[in-house]
Amino acid sequence: MGLEPAGASVAGVAVLAGVLGLDVVSFPQAMISRPIVAATVAGALAGSPVAGLACGAALECLALETLPVGASRYPEWGSASAVAGAVAATGAGPLSLPHPGMFVVAVVAGIVAGWYGGESMSWHRRLIARFARRRLGRLAEGDRRTVYALQAFGIGADLLRGALNGLLFFLPARATALWVSARWSLPGDLTRAVTITAVAAVAAAALWIDFHAISGTRRLFLLSLTLGTLLVVIGV
Amino acid sequence: MSELSTSTPPALATPAFTRGTRLRILVRMLAIQGSWNYEILMGNGMGFCIEPALRTLPGGREGTAYREALARQSAYFNAHPYLAALAVGALARAECDQVPPSRIERFRTALCGPLGSVGDRLVWAAWLPACSLVGLLLFGLHGTPQAVLLGFLLLYNAGHLWLRIWGLHAGWHQGLRVASALGHPVLQHGPRYIGRGAAVCAGLALPLAVHRALGGGDPLGAVPIGVAVATPLLAVVLVRVRGRAEGWRVVLLMLVLCVLYSVTR
Numbered sequence: 001m002g003l004e005p006a007g008a009s010v011a012g013v014a015v016l017a018g019v020l021g022l023d024v025v026s027f028p029q030a031m032i033s034r035p036i037v038a039a040t041v042a043g044a045l046a047g048s049p050v051a052g053l054a055c056g057a058a059l060e061c062l063a064l065e066t067l068p069v070g071a072s073r074y075p076e077w078g079s080a081s082a083v084a085g086a087v088a089a090t091g092a093g094p095l096s097l098p099h100p101g102m103f104v105v106a107v108v109a110g111i112v113a114g115w116y117g118g119e120s121m122s123w124h125r126r127l128i129a130r131f132a133r134r135r136l137g138r139l140a141e142g143d144r145r146t147v148y149a150l151q152a153f154g155i156g157a158d159l160l161r162g163a164l165n166g167l168l169f170f171l172p173a174r175a176t177a178l179w180v181s182a183r184w185s186l187p188g189d190l191t192r193a194v195t196i197t198a199v200a201a202v203a204a205a206a207l208w209i210d211f212h213a214i215s216g217t218r219r220l221f222l223l224s225l226t227l228g229t230l231l232v233v234i235g236v
Numbered sequence: 237m238s239e240l241s242t243s244t245p246p247a248l249a250t251p252a253f254t255r256g257t258r259l260r261i262l263v264r265m266l267a268i269q270g271s272w273n274y275e276i277l278m279g280n281g282m283g284f285c286i287e288p289a290l291r292t293l294p295g296g297r298e299g300t301a302y303r304e305a306l307a308r309q310s311a312y313f314n315a316h317p318y319l320a321a322l323a324v325g326a327l328a329r330a331e332c333d334q335v336p337p338s339r340i341e342r343f344r345t346a347l348c349g350p351l352g353s354v355g356d357r358l359v360w361a362a363w364l365p366a367c368s369l370v371g372l373l374l375f376g377l378h379g380t381p382q383a384v385l386l387g388f389l390l391l392y393n394a395g396h397l398w399l400r401i402w403g404l405h406a407g408w409h410q411g412l413r414v415a416s417a418l419g420h421p422v423l424q425h426g427p428r429y430i431g432r433g434a435a436v437c438a439g440l441a442l443p444l445a446v447h448r449a450l451g452g453g454d455p456l457g458a459v460p461i462g463v464a465v466a467t468p469l470l471a472v473v474l475v476r477v478r479g480r481a482e483g484w485r486v487v488l489l490m491l492v493l494c495v496l497y498s499v500t501r
Contacts, residue, residue, distance in 0.1 A: 028266035029317060031364065031392050036371045040381045049381035054449055057375045060368055062484045067360045070314065070352065071274070075484060097451060101498070104491050111488045128273035132280065139280070139310050142303030144287060147310055150280045154271030186498040189451065189459045196449050197463050198490045200442055201470035202483030207438050208475055210361065214431040224439025229464070231440070232447045232455045236377075 008046035008086040013170045014163045016042055016086075020078035021117065021162015024068070026155050033078030035059030035110070039085030046089035051098040055088035055106045056081060058195060061203035062111065071125075076117025077110075079165040084110030087173045091181070100191035101181035107195055109173035117165045124161050128154045252292065253332075253408055260288040261324060265400055268324075269317050276312045282324065283310030289328035305331040308340060314348050316355020318399045323347045325407020326414040333411065343412055350415075354423050359399070362427040366434035367392040369441050376444025378452075 020041075023033040032038065036056040043052010059081055066074040088098040088106035098106065131153055132139070138146040184191070211217040268281040286309045293301040309331070315323055323344070330340050371388035379387065406417040417423075446467070450460060474483050 025272060026267065026270045029269070030266075030389070030396065031367075032389065034368065034371075034388070036368065036375070036388060037385050040385055044381065053375060053381045053384060057372060057445055057449060060372060062487060064365055064368055065483045067356070069356050069360055071277075097449075101495075104495055104498075108488060108491050108495065111484050111491075114484070125273045128271050129275035132271070132273055132275045136275075139276075139283075140307050142305070142307035142310070144297070144306060147280055147283045147287065147306065150271040151267060151284050154273070154280075155267060158270075180495055180499055183499040185501055186494070189453075191494070191498070192450055193459045193463050194494050195491060196446055197466045197470060198487040200446050200463075200467045201474055202487055203438075204442060204467060204471035205474035205478070205483060207365070207435075208471065209478060210365065211431065211435055213361075214428055217431050217435045220432055220435040221439050224436045225442065226439070228440040228443040232443045232460075235455070236444075 008042065008089070008170075010167065010170060012045050013042065013082055013086045014166045016045060017079035017082040017166025017170075018159045018161075018163030020082050021076060021165060022078075022155065022159045024076055024078045024162075025121065026158040033081070035063050035077050035081040035084070038078055038081035039088065039110070042082040042085030043089035043092075046086045048089035048092035048094055048096065048098070050095050051089040051092035051102075052085035054097050055084050055103065055110065058103075058107050058199045059084060059110045059114075061199040064203045065206040073118050073122060075111070075114030076121050076162075076165070077114050078117070079162040080110045080112075080114035080117050080169070082166050083113045083169045083173055086170060087177050090174055090177060097192075099181050099184075100186070100188040101184035102177045104191060104195055105173065105177035105180050107199070109169060109177070113165060113169040113173070116169070117162075120161050120165060124154075124157055127157060253289070253329075257288045257292075258404065258408075261285055261328070261404060262400065264288070265321055265324060265404070268320055276310075277314040278317070278320065279309075279311050279313040282313045282320065282327070283307075285320075285324045286328045286331065290331055292332060293334075301334070304337065308337060308344075311344075313344065315351035316359060318359055318396060319351045319355035319403055321400045321403025322407040322414055322417055323351055325404040325409075326411055327407075329408050329411040335412065339412075347414075350418055354418060357427050358423060358430075359396075362430040362434065363395050364392065366430050366437065367395075369434055369437040372445045373437055373441035376441050376446075376448050378448060 020033045020038045039056030039059060040049055040053040043049045063077050068074055084106045087109050088102055090102060092098050132150055135146050211221055264285045268285055269278050271280045272278050283306055287306060290302050290305045291297055293299060295301055327344060367388055370391055371384055374384045374387045407414050410417050447455060
């Protein structure tokens with residue numbers, strides 16, 4: 001099989017997951033936490049940016065479905081993509097796509113870690129609220145040290161939250177992926193087809209719903225979809 | 237909105253807004269949601285961002301005016317994090333102009349709703365998905381990992397940083413009349429045009445990205461044709477069950493079943 005468990009170090013994934021988790025809401029929201037970026041970086045860390053990119057593109061299709069609006073709950077794709085990208089890259093060459101079994105488990109790990117990450121964001125917000133509640137008096141007095149302390153606490157706790165999310169999921173996900181890959185029996189192209197059909201359908205459905213809001217947009221989508229399919233067939 | 241639409245500018249001269257202060261505020265705005273919580277939402281972040289401008293108030297950092305203004309600006313607030321720059325600029329200006337506190341508070345409350353809805357529509361519902369689709373298109377066009385990352389990040393952050401810088405500038409210069417800045421063509425018509433661009437990009441990106449992710453072989457083989465047939469069918473099902481099942485949960489179930497089948501057969 002040639003799948004080596006070597007790759008990204010646990011510490012590396014944890015640090016990356018912390019930084020990417022922080023980007024989702026707290027700092028700096030530059031969208032380095034989007035799966036297509038985060039999983040690629042994690043894949044590069046594990047030795048295969050292309051495998052990370054393929055996994056990131058799959059998770060990006062799922063991320064198109066969720067809008068990170070204010071207090072709403074949504075999967076936290078930053079730290080989750082760090083886990084998924086590092087798992088997908090395990091055993092893959094620098095320029096090769098991930099092993100089919102690794103790919104499926106990486107996407108599953110990304111979804112589960114993303115869901116858990118979304119829950120942990122909610123706990124994090126409650127934790128800051130508790131910290132803030134005890135200091136509302138000093139905030140009302142205009143104490144700048146309290147303002148700074150709240151910011152530092154929130155950002156520090158979020159960094160830790162993302163790193164813990166990475167730690168919690170990376171080792172079990174990688175171990176599961178190695179175990180699954182060793183027993184994988186479905187043909188590689190069929191495995192990829194199932195995974196890609198699922199994520200592409202989610203993206204298409206989400207976009208179809210979103211495009212409803214602007215007149216003529218669905219027609220444009222269908223026209224360009226036809227053109228895109230033709231480009232694939234003629235081999236662009 | 238009444239406070240936004242009926243406000244008149246204060247008669248005071250424009251206070252100094254030095255480059256250093258502007259830069260400090262801009263950098264701090266990247267962390268405006270650093271202490272986002274269910275108690276005061278981004279209120280503390282607003283105080284944190286506006287604080288450098290408040291240092292110019294009479295008495296400086298230890299003065300009563302500074303402490304009262306910081307307390308006002310650190311209270312409950314919510315808006316879109318990028319468009320909050322408009323509020324930061326306008327409220328910093330109002331504090332520096334020493335507008336009566338009751339008026340600042342009313343104005344601050346009135347800003348929350350519009351800045352939230354306009355920002356969500358422009359950024360989360362239009363700009364971010366459009367940039368994501370550009371990233372997927374670059375992936376589908378066999379872009380290298382570096383090209384995909386740079387393409388997405390440069391495009392997205394050009395819009396992101398422009399919005400923050402423009403917002404701070406417009407907020408400071410318009411002060412309590414900042415409502416007129418919400419009529420900027422980008423905010424008013426941007427979602428429509430970006431949405432159309434995203435539709436074109438999506439149509440091109442999906443087949444190309446799917447083809448690359450499948451390994452880039454013969455597009456008329458059994459597997460790619462199967463994907464081309466199954467994907468729209470599944471998408472129709474997902475559109476129909478919308479509201480009852482999120483797509484990622486459906487994908488999770490499908491892939492777990494796939495793993496179980498593959499390792500046990």
